[in-house]
Amino acid sequence: MTTGYERSVSAPEHEPRPETVWHLQMPQIRCGRDAVEELAFQLADLGIDASDDPHGLVVTDETLVEIGHVDRVTAHLEDAGYDVTVWDGAEREPSIENVDGCIEFVRENEGEAGYDFYVGFGGGSCIDVAKATRAVIANGGQVLDYIAEPTGNGEALTDSGPPLVLLPTTAGTGAEISPVAILSVEEKEIKEGISSNHVRADAALLDPTFTTTLPPDVTGKTAMDALGHAIEGYTTHPFDGLLRASDPESRPVYAGRTELTEMFSEKAIELLSSNVRTAVHNGDDLEAREAMLRGALFGAIAGLTAGASLCHAMAYPVGNRYHTYHGETIAVLTPASTLGYNAASDPERFAEVAEMLGADTDGVGTRAAADLARSEYVRLQQDLNVIPSGLAELADVDEEDVDWLANQTVETQQRLLRCNPRPVTTEDATDIFRDALHNWE
Known part of the structure; x- marks a missing residue:
């Protein structure tokens, strides 16, 4: 099964003209110790x-x-x-x-x-x-x-x-x-x-005081989910690059990025990437825990408004078949999917992600700088020392499993694949799953 890119990716019922309105709905939020x-x-x-x-x-x-x-x-x-x-x-x-x-x-x-x-x-x-x-x-x-x-x-x-x-x-x-x-x-x-x-x-x-009892591995793995939201939200379609929903009620909850969601993504990436090492290795550090909770909130506002995409689509078949934790599944899939395959969709934007993650992009061409996002993300995971090195370590996934996972992704996760900034066929998904078997040796 294959799927093509349509500008109506997020709105099944749409008008033949670009979207011009974006909508943000949030619960009341109270945050702090x-x-x-x-x-x-x-x-x-x-x-x-x-x-x-x-x-x-x-x-x-x-x-x-x-x-x-x-x-x-x-x-x-x-x-x-x-x-x-x-x-x-x-x-x-x-x-x-x-x-x-x-x-x-x-x-x-x-x-x-x-x-x-x-x-x-x-x-x-x-x-x-x-x-x-x-x-x-x-x-x-x-x-x-x-x-x-x-x-x-x-x-x-x-x-x-x-x-x-x-x-x-x-x-x-x-x-x-x-x-x-x-x-x-x-x-x-x-x-x-x-x-x-x-x-x-x-x-x-x-309330960050509830998070200090999280063990290091859960702290690191859940943080990777939050970081995934932020990066996916920052790199998905702009809202006005999609087609207009036929009526406000049918506008999807994942409706493309806006200037507002981009600001939340940027702050989320900064907070999460700069505090997760401390939170994992010194879990009683309440300042780091509070920064992580804010980062996760900002990442969710960005990614769960603009839209989670390919990595999350791939994670659901893996989690359901192998009963893996969602956060660690996102962690092992992000290098090959969001920061690997999707980087070709907008190298300049992914180069910005690399800089947010701490990569030195001075004197590096745009496409090469985009690739640094992946290597910097993997370096972060290695520093945490609680993240599996790929699908093989996560759940003993091997070459024989990738065809089934790819088929399940494309056949059952169109809601998320429609948000992806680059078209994904079954053959593409197979290659990405194969790439995700080993993120480092």
Whole structure:
């Protein structure tokens, strides 16, 4: 199967003229040390008054319960007069069945109407379960009703539901501001998303004091996901290089880069690349942790507005088949995809990325400077010493596997490939996967 480049890459229903309008939608954001102490205020600001005896659900995982972070969140809410229940069943790389379990819990305890508010607390997996649960409860039915065809029924969400506040404990996924919940479809070995502005949370609280317990490997791997968002957002299509959506409602959530998203990308790359070494090797450094959390937020604003592209498209088949962590999958694929294959799409822009990552491009031609982005990124990963050297080390992927991975990428990830700045055929994807087997020896 092959695919060609069309200027309508991001808008299936479009007019035959360039887009002229861009749109940015964000949750309310509170960021800083001890931001959790403003959670009750945030809920009240969203209309949830503790005097009305509201009942809320905290969606999280068992690890965060065990280390005491969840108690810190619930204690703050209970001290402010909020009644909360904890569901700690979120799994790593959650499946549709995992979300179904949370939805069933909600309906058994609160009926079809669900809780009065929701709090998603944890890494991207916990947050995506919280987003998907709130959305399905608000709109009725089951998860598959809102997954795109042919896997699901492709129904549109029409209601956002009661307030949802998200508290990330990792600096990586950007799920706290994303309009997408990514879920595994295990029987098909693919990942699908519920994509809608009705999935997006109402508010996000980013508190770096929750991230100091992250071990070095998780710190490094999640940071590579955040850096991927920033670089992909900086190098994808400009919004006015796409065709105009037929109406505002059909404008996609990934709609091309703008001057605003470029500024966020640049700051994200600076913060992440200059602080991740410290955060990995000295995890108690709260200043570095706070910078990482801001960098991840800025990278998400850039990449998850402008559009994630080829690297993320390739990562989903890998993650689903080999059950790898998303962040480390992005890490091993970025050199060959975003910084390798895509560099030919705009060498001048990729040369700028190389400079942001710290490469010395003085006296180097533009195309050669673009290639330095890849080598500088690999140097960063080697310094961290927690990133696999390629797909082979990550999951024992070998030459026999790349054809299947390439086919899955092109056949199931057109939503993301449409955002890529360079056309991708199955043959291209095969070559890129082969290139990603070994990033260094």
